[in-house]
Amino acid sequence: MIEAQHLSKIYSRGVYALRDLSLRIDKGDFVFLTGSSGAGKSTFLRLLLRQDVPTDGQLMVGGRNLAHLTAAQVQSYRRSVGFVFQDFKLLPTKTVLENVAFVPRVLGMAATQQQRRTFQVLKWVGLQHRVSAYPEELSGGEQQRVAIARAIVNDPVIILADEPTGNLDPDLSLEIMNLFREINARGTTVVVATHDRELIRRVGRRAVTLDHGQIVEVT
Amino acid sequence: MHALRYFFTTAAASLWRGRRGAALAILTIAAGLFVLGFFLVLNVNLQRLVSRWGESAEMSVYLTDAATPAELKDIDDMVAASGLAAERRYTSKQQASDRFRADFPDLAGAAAGLDSNPFPASFEIRLKPEVREVTGAVDGLAAALRAMSGAADVRYDREWLVRLNAVVRGVRIAGGVIVSLLAIAAAMTVANVVRLAATSRRAEIEIMQLVGAPFIYVRGPFVVEGILQGGIGAVVALAALGLAHSFVRMRFANEISPALGGALTFLSPPSAALLIAGGMFLGCVGGYAVARRVR
Numbered sequence: 001m002i003e004a005q006h007l008s009k010i011y012s013r014g015v016y017a018l019r020d021l022s023l024r025i026d027k028g029d030f031v032f033l034t035g036s037s038g039a040g041k042s043t044f045l046r047l048l049l050r051q052d053v054p055t056d057g058q059l060m061v062g063g064r065n066l067a068h069l070t071a072a073q074v075q076s077y078r079r080s081v082g083f084v085f086q087d088f089k090l091l092p093t094k095t096v097l098e099n100v101a102f103v104p105r106v107l108g109m110a111a112t113q114q115q116r117r118t119f120q121v122l123k124w125v126g127l128q129h130r131v132s133a134y135p136e137e138l139s140g141g142e143q144q145r146v147a148i149a150r151a152i153v154n155d156p157v158i159i160l161a162d163e164p165t166g167n168l169d170p171d172l173s174l175e176i177m178n179l180f181r182e183i184n185a186r187g188t189t190v191v192v193a194t195h196d197r198e199l200i201r202r203v204g205r206r207a208v209t210l211d212h213g214q215i216v217e218v219t
Numbered sequence: 220m221h222a223l224r225y226f227f228t229t230a231a232a233s234l235w236r237g238r239r240g241a242a243l244a245i246l247t248i249a250a251g252l253f254v255l256g257f258f259l260v261l262n263v264n265l266q267r268l269v270s271r272w273g274e275s276a277e278m279s280v281y282l283t284d285a286a287t288p289a290e291l292k293d294i295d296d297m298v299a300a301s302g303l304a305a306e307r308r309y310t311s312k313q314q315a316s317d318r319f320r321a322d323f324p325d326l327a328g329a330a331a332g333l334d335s336n337p338f339p340a341s342f343e344i345r346l347k348p349e350v351r352e353v354t355g356a357v358d359g360l361a362a363a364l365r366a367m368s369g370a371a372d373v374r375y376d377r378e379w380l381v382r383l384n385a386v387v388r389g390v391r392i393a394g395g396v397i398v399s400l401l402a403i404a405a406a407m408t409v410a411n412v413v414r415l416a417a418t419s420r421r422a423e424i425e426i427m428q429l430v431g432a433p434f435i436y437v438r439g440p441f442v443v444e445g446i447l448q449g450g451i452g453a454v455v456a457l458a459a460l461g462l463a464h465s466f467v468r469m470r471f472a473n474e475i476s477p478a479l480g481g482a483l484t485f486l487s488p489p490s491a492a493l494l495i496a497g498g499m500f501l502g503c504v505g506g507y508a509v510a511r512r513v514r
Contacts, residue, residue: 049429071434078431089429091422102423106432108221154430 001027001189002048002158006057009043009213017043019213020057025191027157030184032200033193035210041193043213045160048191049083050074061158079107082151082188086163088143090135090150096122097131100149107154121149125179141172148179152188159183161192165199177203222439229440230447233416241448244405244412244505248452249459251401252498256460256486258394259494263484265387270348271480272383278357278375280342280364284312290369291342297367298344301360306345312336339371402501405452409445409505416444417509424513438510445506446499453498457491 002025009018018040025031033041046052047059053067060066061077069077090099100122104114122128125145135143144164151159161180165173177192177199184190194200200207209217234241280294291309298304310318315338320327330337350356357375365373417424427437468475468483475483486494 051429075428075431075433078429081431083429089422089426091426102426103430105225106427106436107430108433108436110221 001025001029001062002191003060004044004057005060007044007047007054007059008056009040009047009052010055016213018047018054021210021213021215022057023208023215025189027189028184028187030181030190030205031192032203032205032207033191033210034195034197034200034207035216036195038212039210040213041195041210042162044210045162045191045193048158048160049081050077079154080157082154082156082159084144084147084151084159084161084164086166088135088147090143090146092135095132095134096127096138096146099135099146100153103150103153109154117153118149121153122146125149140167141175144168144172144176145179148176148183152183156188158189158191161190163194164192165194165196170198173199174202222435225436226439226443227447230444233420233440233444234447236419237412237416240412240415244408244448244502245452245455247408248405248449248498248501249455251398251405251501252453252456252494253459254401255394255398255497256456256494257463258390258398259486259490260460260464260484262387262391262394263486264479265390267479267481267484269380269383269387271478272380278344278346278361278373280344280370281339281372281374282341282369283371284339286340286369290367294342294364294367294370297363298342298360301356303346303350303356303360304344305347308343310341310343312338312340315340405449406501406505406508409448409502410508412448413441413444413506413509417441417513438507438513441510441513442503442506445502445504445509447502448505449498449500449502450495452502453495456498457486457494461485 002023004021004023007018007021007023008016010016021040021044033044035041043052047054047066048061050066050069058065058067062080064073064077066077091102094102097118101114101118104117109117119128119131122131125148127142127145127149130138130142135146138146144167147164151161159180164180165176168176173196180190180192181203207217207219208215209219280298282291282294295307295309298307313336316330316336319330319338346357361373361375364370424437464483464485472482
């Protein structure tokens with residue numbers, strides 16, 4: 001499903017964010033990317049979301065080389081990827097319902113289908129009672145659950161999460177991870193970048209440790 | 220259909236959010252289109268004026284008192300053969316004298332005191348509209364008539380008609396230049412307002428890009444926002460133009476109606492529709508200029 005081959009990303013002044021990284025993530029896997037700050041976790045996710053292209057090597061997803069996609073193909077590819085960020089990236093002027101429904105809406109889904117699917121995922125993340133609330137009225141955990149609902153509302157085949165528990169306490173973090181586990185149990189590939197080793201231990205899934213852009217350990 | 224609804228609701232919400240800037244853009248477009256409409260109305264009415272004056276422009280062949288019927292026939296035949304006359308009419312000495320008395324009743328007494336009738340008989344020739352400015356042909360006819368026996372003088376005031384047409388052309392060119400400049404200013408204003416809207420919707424656009432929204436969904440609302448601004452601006456311009464037209468029509472009816480032979484003309488429905496379409500096009504250009512940079 002996801003295959004990185006000798007992947008390198010060099011930013012300005014010759015700084016390697018990733019260096020000759022090779023990694024395979026099969027369909028339906030749940031993988032943690034871990035490592036200290038600047039290890040290259042977020043860069044790998046950016047490449048996977050096709051926000052950036054590698055300097056060297058190739059990154060294949062579902063048999064497609066992401067570097068060779070046209071702008072329209074990138075948009076099409078992203079429809080198969082859900083994302084969750086540490087800072088949630090919720091739209092402050094929209095309610096919980098509108099934030100989640102925004103995705104199917106801009107993807108051209110029919111109105112009735114939009115509504116049904118939005119309520120479905122909000123119920124699944126346990127926020128059906130907060131649909132009219134604005135993001136600032138929610139706790140950090142609730143905001144992240146809205147972000148997860150938004151990420152899965154169009155049934156992506158891959159979920160990418162960049163430090164999704166970075167702003168949450170340990171109990172809430174585990175709650176969020178349980179949601180990812182459930183998503184993964186349905187067959188969705190999940191890639192989570194986190195520096196929280198304790199959380200990885202508690203969740204107990206494959207972890208790829210990066211350091212200075214290179215894989216130093218796979219457990 | 221779903222996409223269109225999304226474009227319109229998003230664009231309308233964005234317009235409302237940035238209503239001050241949008242009002243400025245709408246007013247700029249309205250000003251530009253008002254000037255365009257003004258020149259169109261001016262052009263239509265000047266054209267009527269030229270046409271009316273042109274119709275009344277005549278070539279007069281004054282005859283000597285001694286002109287014989289044969290000489291009169293020769294002159295009439297020459298005019299007919301030239302193919303330039305739409306109408307020709309003979310006015311006798313008596314008819315000329317009567318017309319003078321009717322047109323200038325204050326001076327009728329002075330003319331009556333004369334021993335003999337001083338007014339010459341004449342042929343009054345109304346030229347075909349298409350030959351009024353064909354200098355060579357009309358001048359040639361005037362010279363030939365002047366040389367004929369029985370003709371005392373030939374008068375044709377073509378100069379002022381040519382000059383009037385030149386003024387109309389000048390007004391058209393000046394209007395074109397001014398309207399073009401205003402159109403550019405209007406499109407740029409729309410682009411700036413839409414750019415502000417794009418900045419205020421940056422977070423939304425980022426999410427759209429990350430979830431893979433088709434480009435048309437990302438860009439469409441900006442184009443529609445420009446079109447709405449342009450359309451509203453055009454309607455405002457048309458309304459202002461209508462008010463100004465009504466005011467001038469009522470206030471200066473006595474001066475304008477006789478000159479034009481009727482009331483001041485307003486834009487025809489197709490021209491008004493074209494003006495609105497022009498406003499929407501300008502807005503579309505401004506909106507698209509911003510939208511194409513959003514990827």
